[in-house]
Amino acid sequence: MKISLSVLDAFEQNGKGALRKLSDHILADGALKNDKSAIRLAIIAHALSNVLEKAYYRTRKSVWERFSRKIREGLQGVARGEPLIETLENALIELDENFGRYSDNVLHRSKIRRGSNLYAWGLTPTLASNLVDVEENEILSQSGQTKMVDEEGTSVSAEKRLKNLEELL
Amino acid sequence: MNRIVCDASSIITLSSNCLLWLIEKFEIEFCIPPYVKKEAVEVPIKSRRHGLDAMRNGNFMTKCMKVLETDQGMRDNLLKLANSIFVSGKHNFSIIHYGEIDALTVAKKHGINTVMVDEKNTRLLLEDRPLLRKIMERRMGHKIQINSEAEAEFVKLVGDIKVVRSSELVAAAVKRDIFRWQYPKRELLRNALFALKFKGCAISEGEIVEIVNAVAPLGGSE
Numbered sequence: 001m002k003i004s005l006s007v008l009d010a011f012e013q014n015g016k017g018a019l020r021k022l023s024d025h026i027l028a029d030g031a032l033k034n035d036k037s038a039i040r041l042a043i044i045a046h047a048l049s050n051v052l053e054k055a056y057y058r059t060r061k062s063v064w065e066r067f068s069r070k071i072r073e074g075l076q077g078v079a080r081g082e083p084l085i086e087t088l089e090n091a092l093i094e095l096d097e098n099f100g101r102y103s104d105n106v107l108h109r110s111k112i113r114r115g116s117n118l119y120a121w122g123l124t125p126t127l128a129s130n131l132v133d134v135e136e137n138e139i140l141s142q143s144g145q146t147k148m149v150d151e152e153g154t155s156v157s158a159e160k161r162l163k164n165l166e167e168l169l
Numbered sequence: 170m171n172r173i174v175c176d177a178s179s180i181i182t183l184s185s186n187c188l189l190w191l192i193e194k195f196e197i198e199f200c201i202p203p204y205v206k207k208e209a210v211e212v213p214i215k216s217r218r219h220g221l222d223a224m225r226n227g228n229f230m231t232k233c234m235k236v237l238e239t240d241q242g243m244r245d246n247l248l249k250l251a252n253s254i255f256v257s258g259k260h261n262f263s264i265i266h267y268g269e270i271d272a273l274t275v276a277k278k279h280g281i282n283t284v285m286v287d288e289k290n291t292r293l294l295l296e297d298r299p300l301l302r303k304i305m306e307r308r309m310g311h312k313i314q315i316n317s318e319a320e321a322e323f324v325k326l327v328g329d330i331k332v333v334r335s336s337e338l339v340a341a342a343v344k345r346d347i348f349r350w351q352y353p354k355r356e357l358l359r360n361a362l363f364a365l366k367f368k369g370c371a372i373s374e375g376e377i378v379e380i381v382n383a384v385a386p387l388g389g390s391e
Contacts, residue, residue: 136208
């Protein structure tokens with residue numbers, strides 16, 4: 001996955017916007033090909049963008065340097081075809097643990113966001129939840145707070161749907 | 170007794186709003202495929218965050234819902250068809266999981282013509298594939314085509330299934346005074362529908378207004 005070098009480039013140049021765009025691109029590609037590794041890389045890129053947005057991650061120099069080194073080595077290894085996606089994920093989890101966040105960490109939040117995007121793009125929530133490894137109710141809950149349904153238009157009117165149900169009752 | 174098959178999304182949104190109890194107040198049988206029980210109970214029961222919710226759901230499902238067996242051959246065929254309908258370049262675009270297809274399979278196998286599905290994509294797959302294709306293209310920025318042979322075969326098998334949501338169930342409950350609190354019907358229904366929406370029921374604000382006006386019009390009696 002040579003695109004991981006673009007992710008590294010964007011990370012090292014503090015490119016939050018570039019990381020988001022890369023994440024979108026990798027996620028779309030991964031979704032179309034049902035490629036879970038690509039989707040995991042897309043989540044990592046999204047999480048890195050969120051990490052760059054928060055200045056406090058850099059307040060502890062040794063923690064930040066260790067994290068950056070792991071990200072650099074991990075993304076370079078992924079580009080060479082090495083199975084280092086999990087190492088990258090662990091680096092993100094470990095970074096947040098240094099700041100007191102355990103289950104609700106930056107990686108988990110990116111998984112939910114990207115899962116919600118997959119659902120918005122047309123995948124069912126069970127499939128999306130399997131691809132990003134979060135529970136379906138987290139994806140539904142996240143999606144419910146967006147305007148995705150309002151933007152899409154209706155196939156059958158709500159009144160007709162209610163009538164269909166009432167015929168059964 | 171009439172029956173409805175529920176998928177995991179409708180159970181999740183009702184349960185998240187503590188409204189699952191409405192199901193036992195209607196004189197219809199609510200059924201689920203085995204996968205829904207797994208998704209709503211057996212998987213989240215192990216998590217700290219959702220474990221208690223899963224237990225509550227499990228308790229309720231054992232009491233008030235019927236698990237119907239699926240037909241694996243039919244399910245696998247439907248899954249293959251559904252995941253061949255949308256194509257990007259040379260790739261079939263897989264959009265649905267066997268868990269969601271299970272609800273449709275169980276409905277077909279047991280002669281049930283209505284499913285309760287809160288998430289939008291299975292519903293659009295059944296009702297409006299061109300709209301779903303448009304949404305995919307616009308959001309993903311990739312050209313998507315419909316394989317009309319796979320589509321025709323899919324529609325032939327399950328195209329007659331009607332979809333309702335938990336929002337319609339709640340609306341019917343308010344209309345029939347099954348769901349009656351001290352607040353005006355109109356406000357109760359509006360708040361309940363928004364609560365369902367925020368927990369993942371795919372209903373738009375426009376549809377909420379439509380349902381509220383249909384069930385509790387302004388100036389109507391309480």
